[in-house]
Amino acid sequence: MTGKGGTGKTTVAAALALALAAGGKRVLLCEVEGRQGIASVFDVAPLPYDERRVAVAPDGGQVWALAIDAEAAFLEYLQIFYHLGRAGKLLDKFGVVDFATTIAPGARDVLLTGKVYEAARRRKHERPVYDAIVLDAPPTGRVGRFLNVNSDVAGIAKVGPIRNQATSIMDFLRSPQTRVQLVSSLEEMPVQEVLDSYDEMHDIGLAVGGIVVNFARESELTKTELANARNGRLDLQRIGSALKEAGINGGDSALAALEDEARQHAERVAIEAKQRRRLQDTGCPIVELPEVSEGVDLGTLYDFADRLRDCEAIS
Amino acid sequence: MARGDEQGRRRRSGDQAPGRGVRFRIGPFTGRLSDVTPLDIDALLDDHSVHIVVCCGSGGVGKTTTSAALGVRAAERGRRVVVLTIDPARRLAQSLGLEQLDNTPRPVRGVDTSTGGGLDAMMLDMKRTFDEVVEAHASPDKAEQIFANPFYQALSSSFAGTQEYMAMEKLSQLRTHLSGEPGRDGRWDLIVVDTPPSRSALDFLDAPERLSSFLDGRLIRILLAPARGPARVFTAGISVVTGVLSKILGGQMLRDVQTFVSAFDALFGGFRARAEQTYQVLKAPQTAFVVVASPDIDALREAAFFVERLEAEGMPLAGLVLNRVTDGATGGISAQAALAGAERLDDERLTAALLRLHARRLERAARERAVRRRFAGAHPGVRTATIPALPTDVHDLEALREIGDLLIA
Ligand SMILES: Nc1ncnc2c1ncn2[C@@H]1O[C@H](COP(=O)(O)OP(=O)(O)OP(=O)(O)O)[C@@H](O)[C@H]1O
Numbered sequence: 132m133t134g135k136g137g138t139g140k141t142t143v144a145a146a147l148a149l150a151l152a153a154g155g156k157r158v159l160l161c162e163v164e165g166r167q168g169i170a171s172v173f174d175v176a177p178l179p180y181d182e183r184r185v186a187v188a189p190d191g192g193q194v195w196a197l198a199i200d201a202e203a204a205f206l207e208y209l210q211i212f213y214h215l216g217r218a219g220k221l222l223d224k225f226g227v228v229d230f231a232t233t234i235a236p237g238a239r240d241v242l243l244t245g246k247v248y249e250a251a252r253r254r255k256h257e258r259p260v261y262d263a264i265v266l267d268a269p270p271t272g273r274v275g276r277f278l279n280v281n282s283d284v285a286g287i288a289k290v291g292p293i294r295n296q297a298t299s300i301m302d303f304l305r306s307p308q309t310r311v312q313l314v315s316s317l318e319e320m321p322v323q324e325v326l327d328s329y330d331e332m333h334d335i336g337l338a339v340g341g342i343v344v345n346f347a348r349e350s351e352l353t354k355t356e357l358a359n360a361r362n363g364r365l366d367l368q369r370i371g372s373a374l375k376e377a378g379i380n381g382g383d384s385a386l387a388a389l390e391d392e393a394r395q396h397a398e399r400v401a402i403e404a405k406q407r408r409r410l411q412d413t414g415c416p417i418v419e420l421p422e423v424s425e426g427v428d429l430g431t432l433y434d435f436a437d438r439l440r441d442c443e444a445i446s
Numbered sequence: 447m448a449r450g451d452e453q454g455r456r457r458r459s460g461d462q463a464p465g466r467g468v469r470f471r472i473g474p475f476t477g478r479l480s481d482v483t484p485l486d487i488d489a490l491l492d493d494h495s496v497h498i499v500v501c502c503g504s505g506g507v508g509k510t511t512t513s514a515a516l517g518v519r520a521a522e523r524g525r526r527v528v529v530l531t532i533d534p535a536r537r538l539a540q541s542l543g544l545e546q547l548d549n550t551p552r553p554v555r556g557v558d559t560s561t562g563g564g565l566d567a568m569m570l571d572m573k574r575t576f577d578e579v580v581e582a583h584a585s586p587d588k589a590e591q592i593f594a595n596p597f598y599q600a601l602s603s604s605f606a607g608t609q610e611y612m613a614m615e616k617l618s619q620l621r622t623h624l625s626g627e628p629g630r631d632g633r634w635d636l637i638v639v640d641t642p643p644s645r646s647a648l649d650f651l652d653a654p655e656r657l658s659s660f661l662d663g664r665l666i667r668i669l670l671a672p673a674r675g676p677a678r679v680f681t682a683g684i685s686v687v688t689g690v691l692s693k694i695l696g697g698q699m700l701r702d703v704q705t706f707v708s709a710f711d712a713l714f715g716g717f718r719a720r721a722e723q724t725y726q727v728l729k730a731p732q733t734a735f736v737v738v739a740s741p742d743i744d745a746l747r748e749a750a751f752f753v754e755r756l757e758a759e760g761m762p763l764a765g766l767v768l769n770r771v772t773d774g775a776t777g778g779i780s781a782q783a784a785l786a787g788a789e790r791l792d793d794e795r796l797t798a799a800l801l802r803l804h805a806r807r808l809e810r811a812a813r814e815r816a817v818r819r820r821f822a823g824a825h826p827g828v829r830t831a832t833i834p835a836l837p838t839d840v841h842d843l844e845a846l847r848e849i850g851d852l853l854i855a
C-alpha cells in the first residue's frame with residue numbers, strides 16, 4: 132500500500148487487512164517506518180517487534196500486526212543465518228547494525244522486505260501461517276527504491292549472501308502473489324505522485340492491483356446545478372423563498388453566503404472530477420472511500436473494510 | 447528524505463516527538479482565540495534587519511506555497527529576494543520557471559519590480575548540492591574517488607536527513623551573496639527557505655546533528671583504522687567485527703566501505719564546522735522562523751513541538767502561519783438553523799443541499815477553532831496569521847499574490 136504522505140495509506144492498509152481477513156482468514160499487517168501507525172489506527176499499545184493480534188474480522192477472521200524494525204530484523208537475520216549470538220551484540224556495540232540499517236545502500240530495504248518475505252513463506256503444519264499480508268509501505272516518493280531491492284544492492288554486491296537474498300525477495304515481489312495498491316486523495320499532488328508511481332511500478336516489473344481514492348466527497352448537486360453555481364446562475368429567487376419557507380430569515384447576506392459556498396463547492400467538485408479522470412485514464416480499477424468528517428475510528432475501519440470487500444480494485 | 451531508521455534517530459537525538467497515535471497535549475481546553483496576537487507579515491518582510499526567513503512545519507501543510515508567496519510579496523515590496531524551494535508541486539515549479547534542475551537561482555518572470563526589488567528562485571537538488579560540496583572541499587583526485595564509490599551514492603541520495611542537511615548547505619552558499627555583510631556580493635538581501643517534506647517538523651533542525659553523529663560513529667573509526675597506519679593496535683573486538691563484516695558483506699564490499707570512509711575522512715571536519723556555523727546563523731536575530739501548520743491536531747502538535755524547540759534553542763520565531771483555514775462566517779445562518787431548515791425542505795432539494803453544505807463548513811470551522819484554541823492556550827505568545835483554504839490549488843504568480851494578500855487581511 133503506497134501513496135503520498137497523509138492520503139491514508141495506513142488507514143486503507145488497515146481496512147484492507149480487515150477486508151481480507153473476513154470469513155475466517157488470518158492476515159498480517161506490517162509497517163516498516165517505525166511510526167506505530169498500526170497501533171494508532173487500531174488504538175492499541177505500541178507494537179513490539181513481534182506479531183500481535185490487533186483485531187478480529189467479521190465471520191471469525193483475524194488481523195495480526197507487526198512493526199518491522201530494521202535493527203531487530205538484522206540481528207534476527209544474523210542469528211538465523213550465521214548463528215551469531217554474542218558476536219551480534221558486539222556488532223551492535225560497534226555501530227555495525229546502525230551502519231547496515233541506515234546507510235549501506237539497500238541493506239535496510241533488504242532487511243525490511245526480507246522480513247515480509249519470510250512471513251509470507253512461513254508454514255505451520257504444511258499450511259501457510261498467513262493467508263495474506265498487507266504492507267503499509269513507504270510513501271510514493273520512496274516506494275520505488277524500497278521495493279526494487281535488487282537494483283538497490285546491485286551497485287555494492289555483485290555476488291554473495293546479500294545479493295542472493297535480494298534476488299529471492301525480488302522474485303517474490305514480481306510474482307503474481309504480490310500486488311501494489313495505490314492510495315490517493317483527489318488533489319493534484321497526490322494524484323500526480325500516484326501516476327508517477329504507477330509508471331515506476333510498471334518499469335520495475337511490479338503489478339499494480341488498483342487505486343483507492345480516499346477522502347472522496349460526493350456532491351448532492353446535479354451537474355446542471357454545479358455548472359450554474361460556478362457561473363453565478365443559481366436561481367437565487369427560488370432559493371430565497373425556499374429559505375423563508377424553511378423559517379430562515381437571513382436576508383441577502385444569507386443568500387450571498389450560500390451562493391458563494393455553492394460556487395466554491397462546485398469549483399472543488401470540478402477539480403476533483405478532473406483528478407478522478409486522470410486516475411481513470413490509467414485503466415486501473417478504482418474504489419472510493421468517503422471523507423468522514425468526524426475522523427476515522429475503529430467503526431470507520433470496519434465500514435471501509437466492507438466497501439473494499441470483493442471489489443475489483445483490491446483483488 | 448527521511449528514509450533512515452526513525453526509531454534509532456529518535457533515540458539518538460533524544461527528543462520525544464510522539465507518533466501520531468500518542469495522545470499528546472497540544473494545549474488546554476481553556477485557550478482563547480481572542481488572546482492571539484496577529485502576525486504582521488508586511489512588518490516582517492519590510493524589516494531590513496531580517497535576512498533569512500525559514501518556513502518550517504510538517505509535510506503537506508503548505509510550506510512551499512507559503513515560502514513562494516512570502517518571496518513574491520517581499521520582492522514586490524522592494525526586497526531583493528531569493529527563495530529556495532524544495533519539492534514544489536509540478537505546476538507551481540513551472541510557473542516559477544523552476545523546471546531546469548541546475549541547482550542555481552534563476553529570476554522569476556512576471557514579478558513587479560517597480561519598487562526596486564526582485565525575485566530569484568531555485569529548487570534544491572540534493573545530490574547535486576552534495577557533489578558541489580565534495581568538489582569544493584576535496585582534491586580532484588579524491589573527489590573522483592568519492593563519486594565513484596557506491597556508498598557515496600547511497601549517502602548522497604538516500605541517507606536519512608541528507609535533504610535537510612543539503613538544504614542547510616545550500617543556505618550557507620546563498621548566504622555568501624547576502625548584502626549588508628562584509629565580503630558579500632550583495633546579490634540578495636533576503637533569503638526565504640522552504641524546508642524538506644519530512645514527517646516531523648523537527649527533522650530539519652536535527653539533520654546536521656544526525657549526520658555528524660553518524661560520521662563520528664564508532665564503526666567509522668574502526669574502518670578508518672587500517673587507513674591510518676599500521677601503528678594502530680587492533681583489539682580483539684575489532685578483529686571479530688571486521689571478520690564478521692567480511693563474512694556477511696563479502697570482502698569486496700568491505701573494501702568499498704573502507705575506501706569510501708577514508709576518502710571521506712578529510713571532509714568530515716568541514717561538514718561539522720559548516721553545520722555548526724549555519725546553526726549559529728539560524729540563532730541570530732537576522733533570521734526569522736515562520737512555522738506553517740494546517741488547523742488540525744496532527745499539524746498543530748508538530749507546530750507545538752517546533753515552537754518549543756525554537757524557544758529552547760533561543761532561535762527567533764516570527765510566528766505561526768495557519769494555512770487552509772475554513773472560513774467560519776455564518777452569513778446569519780448557524781449550523782443548527784441550517785440543518786433544521788434543510789430537514790423542513792423536502793421538495794426544495796437544491797436549497798436543502800446548500801444548507802447542508804453550509805452546516806458542514808461551519809462544523810468544520812468550529813472543529814478547527816477548537817484545536818486552535820488549545821494551541822493558543824499552551825502558546826499564548828505565538829503571533830499568528832491565517833490563510834483560508836482556496837477552492838483551487840495554488841500554482842501561479844497570481845494565486846501566490848492572492849495568498850500574500852490573504853495573509854495580511
Ligand atoms: N476517509 C477519511 N476520512 C477522514 N479522515 C481520514 C480518512 N482517511 C484517513 N483519514 C485521516 O487522515 C489522517 C492521515 O491518514 P493516514 O495516517 O492513514 O495516512 P498515511 O498515508 O498513512 O499518512 P503518513 O504518510 O503520515 O503515514 C489520519 O488522521 C486519518 O485518520
Ligand SMILES: Nc1ncnc2c1ncn2[C@@H]1O[C@H](COP(=O)(O)OP(=O)(O)O)[C@@H](O)[C@H]1O
Pocket residue numbers: 319320504505506507508509510511512533534535643769770771833834835836837838839840841
Ligand atoms: N491555502 C491553500 N488553499 C488551497 N490549496 C492550497 C493552499 N495551500 C497549499 N495548497 C495546495 O496544497 C498542496 C501542498 O502544498 P505545499 O505548499 O506543496 O505543501 P508542503 O510544502 O508543506 O508539502 C499544493 O498543491 C498547494 O497548491
Ligand SMILES: [Mg+2]
Pocket residue numbers: 140141142168267
Ligand atoms: Mg501512515
Ligand SMILES: [Mg+2]
Pocket residue numbers: 509510511532533534640641642643
Ligand atoms: Mg514542500
